[in-house]
Amino acid sequence: MVLDxxxxxLWPIHEGPGLNVAAVENALRSLWTEHATNGEEALLRGRALxxxxxxxxxxxxxxxxxxxxxxxxxxxxxxxFLLINSDAPSRTARAYIAARCVxxxxxxxxxxxxxxLFIANPDLQAELLSAVAVLLYSDLPTFLWWKGASCxxxxxxxxxxxxxxxxxxxxxxxxxxxxxxxxxxxxxxKTLDEVVLSDLEWARINEWRxxxxxxxxxxxxxxxxxxxxxxxxxxxxxxxERSSPQALLFAGWLASRLKWRLITPTGPSLLFDADDRRIxxxxxxxxxxxxxxxxxxxxxxxxxxEPSLRISLSESGGHIETRISGRKSNHxxxxxxxxxxxxxxxxxxxxxxxxxxxQALSSALEILETL
Amino acid sequence: MTMSLGxxxxxxxxxxxxxxxxxxxxxKVERAAGPCAIIIFGASGxxxxxxxxxxxxxxxxxxxxxxxxxVLGIARxxxxxxxxxxxxxxxxxxxxxxxxxxxxxxxxxxxxxxxxADLSDAGAYTRMIASLQRLEGERQTEGNRLFYLATAPELFxxxxxxxxxxxxxxxxxxxxxxxxxxxxxxxDLASARELNARIARFFGxxxxxxxxxxxxxxxxxxLFALRFANSIFESVWNRNHIDHxxxxxxxxxxxxxxxxxYERAGALRDxxxxxxxxxxxxxxxxxxxxxxxxxxxxxxxxxxxxxxPIKDVKESAVRGQYGPGFVxxxxxxxxxxxxxxxPQSTTETFAALKLQIDNWRWAGVPFYVRSGKRLxxxxxxxxxxxxxxxxxxxxxxxxxxxANLLIIRIQPNEGITLRFNVKLPGQAMRLRPVNMDFRYSxxxxxxxxxxxxxxxxxxxxxxATLFARRxxxxxSWEIVMPVLEAWAAEKPDFPNYAAGTWGPQAxxxxxxxxxxxxxxx
Ligand SMILES: NC(=O)c1ccc[n+]([C@@H]2O[C@H](COP(=O)([O-])OP(=O)(O)OC[C@H]3O[C@@H](n4cnc5c(N)ncnc54)[C@H](OP(=O)(O)O)[C@@H]3O)[C@@H](O)[C@H]2O)c1
Numbered sequence: 001m002v003l004d005x006x007x008x009x010l011w012p013i014h015e016g017p018g019l020n021v022a023a024v025e026n027a028l029r030s031l032w033t034e035h036a037t038n039g040e041e042a043l044l045r046g047r048a049l050x051x052x053x054x055x056x057x058x059x060x061x062x063x064x065x066x067x068x069x070x071x072x073x074x075x076x077x078x079x080x081f082l083l084i085n086s087d088a089p090s091r092t093a094r095a096y097i098a099a100r101c102v103x104x105x106x107x108x109x110x111x112x113x114x115x116x117l118f119i120a121n122p123d124l125q126a127e128l129l130s131a132v133a134v135l136l137y138s139d140l141p142t143f144l145w146w147k148g149a150s151c152x153x154x155x156x157x158x159x160x161x162x163x164x165x166x167x168x169x170x171x172x173x174x175x176x177x178x179x180x181x182x183x184x185x186x187x188x189x190k191t192l193d194e195v196v197l198s199d200l201e202w203a204r205i206n207e208w209r210x211x212x213x214x215x216x217x218x219x220x221x222x223x224x225x226x227x228x229x230x231x232x233x234x235x236x237x238x239x240x241e242r243s244s245p246q247a248l249l250f251a252g253w254l255a256s257r258l259k260w261r262l263i264t265p266t267g268p269s270l271l272f273d274a275d276d277r278r279i280x281x282x283x284x285x286x287x288x289x290x291x292x293x294x295x296x297x298x299x300x301x302x303x304x305x306e307p308s309l310r311i312s313l314s315e316s317g318g319h320i321e322t323r324i325s326g327r328k329s330n331h332x333x334x335x336x337x338x339x340x341x342x343x344x345x346x347x348x349x350x351x352x353x354x355x356x357x358x359q360a361l362s363s364a365l366e367i368l369e370t371l
Numbered sequence: 372m373t374m375s376l377g378x379x380x381x382x383x384x385x386x387x388x389x390x391x392x393x394x395x396x397x398x399k400v401e402r403a404a405g406p407c408a409i410i411i412f413g414a415s416g417x418x419x420x421x422x423x424x425x426x427x428x429x430x431x432x433x434x435x436x437x438x439x440x441x442v443l444g445i446a447r448x449x450x451x452x453x454x455x456x457x458x459x460x461x462x463x464x465x466x467x468x469x470x471x472x473x474x475x476x477x478x479x480x481x482x483x484x485x486x487x488a489d490l491s492d493a494g495a496y497t498r499m500i501a502s503l504q505r506l507e508g509e510r511q512t513e514g515n516r517l518f519y520l521a522t523a524p525e526l527f528x529x530x531x532x533x534x535x536x537x538x539x540x541x542x543x544x545x546x547x548x549x550x551x552x553x554x555x556x557x558x559d560l561a562s563a564r565e566l567n568a569r570i571a572r573f574f575g576x577x578x579x580x581x582x583x584x585x586x587x588x589x590x591x592x593x594l595f596a597l598r599f600a601n602s603i604f605e606s607v608w609n610r611n612h613i614d615h616x617x618x619x620x621x622x623x624x625x626x627x628x629x630x631x632x633y634e635r636a637g638a639l640r641d642x643x644x645x646x647x648x649x650x651x652x653x654x655x656x657x658x659x660x661x662x663x664x665x666x667x668x669x670x671x672x673x674x675x676x677x678x679x680p681i682k683d684v685k686e687s688a689v690r691g692q693y694g695p696g697f698v699x700x701x702x703x704x705x706x707x708x709x710x711x712x713x714p715q716s717t718t719e720t721f722a723a724l725k726l727q728i729d730n731w732r733w734a735g736v737p738f739y740v741r742s743g744k745r746l747x748x749x750x751x752x753x754x755x756x757x758x759x760x761x762x763x764x765x766x767x768x769x770x771x772x773x774a775n776l777l778i779i780r781i782q783p784n785e786g787i788t789l790r791f792n793v794k795l796p797g798q799a800m801r802l803r804p805v806n807m808d809f810r811y812s813x814x815x816x817x818x819x820x821x822x823x824x825x826x827x828x829x830x831x832x833x834x835a836t837l838f839a840r841r842x843x844x845x846x847s848w849e850i851v852m853p854v855l856e857a858w859a860a861e862k863p864d865f866p867n868y869a870a871g872t873w874g875p876q877a878x879x880x881x882x883x884x885x886x887x888x889x890x891x892x
Binding site for chain 1: 396403405432434438439472475
């Protein structure tokens with residue numbers, strides 16, 4: 001990768017064998033002195049957390065860089081970007097640093113965090129790990145944003161151990177089944193220190209969960225959910241898989257929250273036992289154009305032939321609409337900002353385990369295994 | 372109570388069961404308001420357009436309102452539903468220029484209705500009931516009602532009585548009816564008691580939400596977190612370590628066209644009786660057993676109950692009124708020259724009190740509080756001044772030590788500062804006080820939510836912690852009454868401070884008599 005240093009405002013610190021962590025540390029020390037003497041305007045330097053970002057693909061670099069600016073508005077931090085580049089000569093790396101300053105509102109002072117970027121050949125993984133350990137601020141919450149294609153990876157486990165919370169993104173996974181299985185295994189692995197996990201695909205269905213929970217707060221919505229015989233979940237196609245991470249996590253969430261038990265499927269459908277009835281779950285692909293792969297597009301609850309509750313994505317993709325017994329409900333919810341920066345901002349507000357996610361993941365895996 | 376499900380031929384769901392929702396578990400927002408109708412009295416007024424509707428819209432945007440939610444606005448001005456919506460839309464856009472979303476607005480606005488009525492006219496209520504019932508049917512608000520008194524306080528009693536006479540104040544089983552009452556709550560102790568008694572005839576205390584928007588502010592709530600989520604502060608939070616407490620509420624603004632209102636209020640009623648004493652109680656209270664409504668309010672009430680009655684008003688209270696001067700580099704007129712103000716007005720625009728709290732924790736630790744208009748800066752803060760070290764090792768070097776200070780900034784630049792002494796680099800042992808700063812904006816960067824948002828949601832959820840209880844209101848009037856009475860009996864020599872200064876000379880003397888000084892802000 002040929003990085004346009006000026007465009008990203010990154011200072012090159014090192015290029016060649018190894019990582020040269022000492023040079024990075026020195027440069028970080030002088031970074032703020034430079035800023036203090038050159039700056040014409042007030043800067044607020046914030047230090048609320050450490051963020052490790054693991055990337056295996058330069059293609060997403062721009063987006064991740066933009067996400068960082070958005071993150072800093074809410075969580076000024078030290079961000080350690082680790083970008084693996086197989087084209088780099090063996091045992092070499094490049095290192096950059098930058099002060100990243102953003103303004104939350106036109107009149108507010110600029111708030112600054114710092115960024116360290118290593119672009120390294122994959123054979124420097126062990127060195128990267130030790131560099132991370134040195135460069136993290138002590139005693140601050142540490143988050144890992146894992147943008148790797150597989151979570152069944154030694155370095156992923158090691159970075160998890162350095163972090164308080166790891167955020168993966170199953171939309172990047174090569175194979176969904178492997179992805180869910182390794183995450184589920186990681187959560188169950190008693191030999192590891194407690195790992196706190198989350199998934200951006202889970203964050204992307206938050207608004208769907210919220211909308212359904214709102215319906216469940218009303219008499220008619222609750223009845224529609226409680227007495228449904230058929231539930232269908234629609235999503236756009238995802239990498240040739242039978243379902244998508246969002247649809248599966250949503251199905252897993254429904255099953256785990258409403259205490260549906262999966263029974264061996266007969267034919268193409270998935271059957272669940274609830275206390276007093278049997279529920280058929282259908283996962284359906286929707287070929288709608290212009291919507292990102294794997295995104296949920298509708299969820300329907302049917303007691304008879306007609307849906308008694310349907311929540312669906314509006315045509316523009318900007319809102320979620322609710323229909324109860326065929327009638328449009330009062331309620332239209334705006335979809336949350338789906339940029340990575342916005343999703344991560346919210347993820348970084350959480351520190352503890354998300355048991356609801358963990359149970360949804362485990363149910364989703366169960367469903368996936370019977371598909 | 373059960374409700375039938377219409378076409379779905381299954382076991383009916385009991386309304387009581389509705390409260391538990393397994394789908395809400397683990398959501399970032401765990402509690403959103405259930406179905407309800409909000410009836411705003413005074414819906415054409417300033418508060419509704421600047422605060423209430425924008426706050427409700429933001430709640431809708433954050434998915435904290437139920438889809439089955441409705442607003443019925445009432446005031447005398449003739450307006451159609453559509454005109455009301457249009458006015459409210461303009462108001463929301465003014466507040467939310469960047470985040471305004473047309474479809475969210477449309478969905479929210481479909482629940483807004485308006486009814487023109489003179490609330491002093493008994494017939495108005497019959498018409499209102501009809502409109503309300505129609506709206507409730509359309510929006511399926513399940514009979515939950517929140518009345519919001521946003522008219523001038525003179526109308527509060529009439530509205531409450533009429534609601535009571537029409538049977539609108541009692542909730543049926545499985546439903547709730549609540550009332551939010553805006554400040555000012557009474558004009559003095561007698562009128563506050565009377566208003567309380569009148570409300571109590573028709574509403575239970577658990578239905579009454581007396582709003583003090585100060586308590587909804589993030590930084591005020593953070594006082595709780597600071598005191599009770601950290602072990603380092605609570606252990607020194609007492610007379611053994613604290614010398615005194617200063618609470619300052621300074622505004623650069625004058626009366627901004629509300630001279631008529633302010634003439635009847637004054638700084639002591641408008642700020643100290645309500646907001647400042649609430650802050651005193653948060654600083655002085657003992658740890659509650661839980662964060663739930665009455666546990667917190669019981670402790671706050673105990674702190675207020677321990678405030679020593681002011682006997683010698685001349686020693687413990689100072690009033691002031693601003694004359695012409697310069698604020699923020701601009702020449703401004705004196706209070707008596709403001710529109711709507713009597714040219715001979717004796718209303719105070721500045722008040723300072725010295726309060727003593729007679730309990731084990733605070734005996735001998737004065738709380739100095741001051742609040743004023745047209746002061747040099749806008750700042751609201753609490754400063755905890757710790758005691759001097761028992762023995763100064765640095766006297767030989769001619770060093771006088773600055774005391775440790777913990778400053779809690781309520782607005783602007785919300786945050787916390789701790790001041791302590793460090794050694795200046797060099798051979799000699801020279802000391803300097805330095806500040807360790809926590810700023811909300813530097814650590815979280817985000818804009819803090821508006822107080823009304825939090826308070827409206829809390830009320831819809833039946834969460835009363837941040838609202839003032841009857842006994843607290845009456846107690847805070849009791850605290851200021853001797854001062855109000857003494858001041859009423861004697862004509863002041865006003866104006867006694869120039870706009871743009873820190874109040875009258877007597878305010879400095881109030882604290883200097885005790886060998887202390889106001890912080891230079
Ligand atoms: N504005 C604020 O920022 C603020 C802050 C804290 C507390 N408060 C308190 O909130 C309350 C409202 O303040 P505000 O500033 O909104 O006052 P405002 O602008 O004067 O509004 C008063 C409202 O009451 C209505 N009203 C008056 N007489 C009426 C009657 N006989 N029947 C029906 N409606 C009547 C007025 O509408 P019509 O003229 O159309 O009838 C108007 O809608 C006051 O108690 C105030 O102390 C306000």
